[in-house]
Amino acid sequence: MIEIFFIGTGASVPTKERGLPCIVLRRKGELLMFDCGEGSQRSFLLHGFGVNRPMKIFITHMHGDHVLGVLGLIQSMGLLGRKRPLEIYGPRGLEELIETVERTVPFHHEYEVRIHEVKEGVVCETDEYVIKAILADHVIPNYAYVFEEKPRPGRFHPERALALGVPQGPLWSRLQKGEPVVVKGRVIRPEEVLGPPRKGLKIVYSGDTRPCRALVEASMNADVLIHDSTLLDNLREKALEDGHSTARLAAEVAKKARVRLLVLFHISARYVGMEHLLVNEARQVMENVIVPIDGQKLELKYES
Numbered sequence: 001m002i003e004i005f006f007i008g009t010g011a012s013v014p015t016k017e018r019g020l021p022c023i024v025l026r027r028k029g030e031l032l033m034f035d036c037g038e039g040s041q042r043s044f045l046l047h048g049f050g051v052n053r054p055m056k057i058f059i060t061h062m063h064g065d066h067v068l069g070v071l072g073l074i075q076s077m078g079l080l081g082r083k084r085p086l087e088i089y090g091p092r093g094l095e096e097l098i099e100t101v102e103r104t105v106p107f108h109h110e111y112e113v114r115i116h117e118v119k120e121g122v123v124c125e126t127d128e129y130v131i132k133a134i135l136a137d138h139v140i141p142n143y144a145y146v147f148e149e150k151p152r153p154g155r156f157h158p159e160r161a162l163a164l165g166v167p168q169g170p171l172w173s174r175l176q177k178g179e180p181v182v183v184k185g186r187v188i189r190p191e192e193v194l195g196p197p198r199k200g201l202k203i204v205y206s207g208d209t210r211p212c213r214a215l216v217e218a219s220m221n222a223d224v225l226i227h228d229s230t231l232l233d234n235l236r237e238k239a240l241e242d243g244h245s246t247a248r249l250a251a252e253v254a255k256k257a258r259v260r261l262l263v264l265f266h267i268s269a270r271y272v273g274m275e276h277l278l279v280n281e282a283r284q285v286m287e288n289v290i291v292p293i294d295g296q297k298l299e300l301k302y303e304s
């Protein structure tokens with residue numbers, strides 16, 4: 001299961017109802033944060049994720065509402081005793097920003113902050129997932145991020161394992177993880193006891209963007225697309241001029257990409273209490289749409 005926490009869902013300036021953009025994915029104890037608008041640290045800490053978890057932060061672009069929160073978060077995590085390194089990925093300029101603040105607002109933290117400036121393509125890969133950066137279409141370079149799990153091992157068949165003479169216990173769990181084991185001098189391969197590999201989850205986060213083809217292609221068949229939906233379509237011209245999307249345009253991207261769930265995000269302060277208008281507009285294009293409030297959590301379960 002992957003949990004998506006919507007820490008901040010607003011655009012440009014915070015309101016009582018919505019903080020600045022910040023999303024956290026929690027997966028097997030690891031935290032993946034996407035954007036960190038100013039003030040995100042407060043609700044991040046209130047969620048009680050723990051400050052010493054394995055954690056990576058991905059910044060989409062160098063606009064204040066998406067990046068300034070990182071500076072305070074780095075310091076607070078130091079004060080609260082973080083020991084593990086913190087990996088931060090983002091566009092050019094991110095390293096200079098963080099280094100300048102570390103120099104001019106002196107503060108000692110014991111843990112290491114590792115900054116990775118990204119280009120299009122794979123920015124981070126583990127045994128279990130890949131994160132790619134895609135250049136979207138904003139007024140300055142904005143990287144959308146595509147999180148995709150690698151296929152998971154297939155379903156374990158205990159009867160096959162027993163028939164091959166593998167006793168229940170630690171050998172079973174090694175086979176389940178896809179490792180071969182040796183029983184009475186014979187190598188048992190995981191394929192002999194597992195079904196076909198199972199699809200992992202795919203989640204895409206646009207950051208600030210106009211609708212664009214690169215994002216449609218990158219979001220193909222995603223489980224969740226979290227897309228800029230700053231304005232309603234009656235303000236389409238203004239949205240496009242400022243490098244943003246409307247609810248309808250976001251839904252058109254999601255529909256073309258055959259996305260399972262569209263999350264409308266980066267909501268202008270002018271729609272406080274009128275979020276249903278955004279959802280209604282997007283639902284004229286595709287059915288499965290939500291507009292989360294700050295603090296809302298979404299649980300993504302595997303199909304099988």
Ligand SMILES: [Zn+2]
Binds near residue numbers: 012063266
């Ligand atoms: Zn923004």
Ligand SMILES: [Zn+2]
Binds near residue numbers: 061063208
């Ligand atoms: Zn922006």
